[in-house]
Amino acid sequence: MADTFVEVIDAIFAKMAVRYGAAWLRQWDGLDMNTVKSDWGSELSGFSRNLEPLRYALRNLPERCPNVGQFRAIANACPLPEFKQLPVPKADERVVAEEIAKQTKLREAVAPAADGKAWARSLVARAEAGERIRPITLRFAREAIGMEGRQVWQ
Incomplete structure (x- = not known):
């Protein structure tokens, strides 16, 4: 001791x-x-x-x-000490804007514009080239790109 x-x-x-x-x-x-x-x-x-x-x-x-x-x-049984919370620091708007710009550029570089219907166009092109595609698959592909059976979302 x-x-x-x-x-x-x-x-x-x-x-x-x-x-x-x-x-x-x-x-x-x-x-x-x-x-x-x-x-x-x-x-x-x-x-x-x-x-x-x-x-x-x-x-x-x-x-x-x-x-x-x-x-x-x-x-x-002694109560824990109370600590005063520090005020939240103010962010520099210029620095925040620069960081957002960096993140936006990075996101654009990493993720090229995606064509959500590329799969359907590819299946239709393969079928037109003579490849055997299951009829239901081809039907779904044609519907997706609006070639048949117009849907509400098209």
Whole structure:
């Protein structure tokens, strides 16, 4: 246990002695106080890097003397600190416009204009060239490019 945390345990015991007086000291009657403090230090060592829960426990002591488990439970009930959210940084409109232009150019370069009916034109051309295409497939291709059976969406 680090020397600074030993001082923290000593401060907790001093606060408890002031708050509870003789009742606090009677709890440890017949025990070596260094052993008791060592036990408290061991049980509370999880708070050695953040002492705020221990401060919270000292500010919220119960009516009767707590044992180390009860004290730790009070410390664990310490509310999390509230952090103020930083304001959202304003975007530079010029930089945003440049980035959008870059993305647009990239999208155009990567995805050439797609002909959604190229498959149908290809099937009709293959059929006209003499290749055997299943009749239903050819019918769907012809309908897609408007060669027969006009649909509402054409």
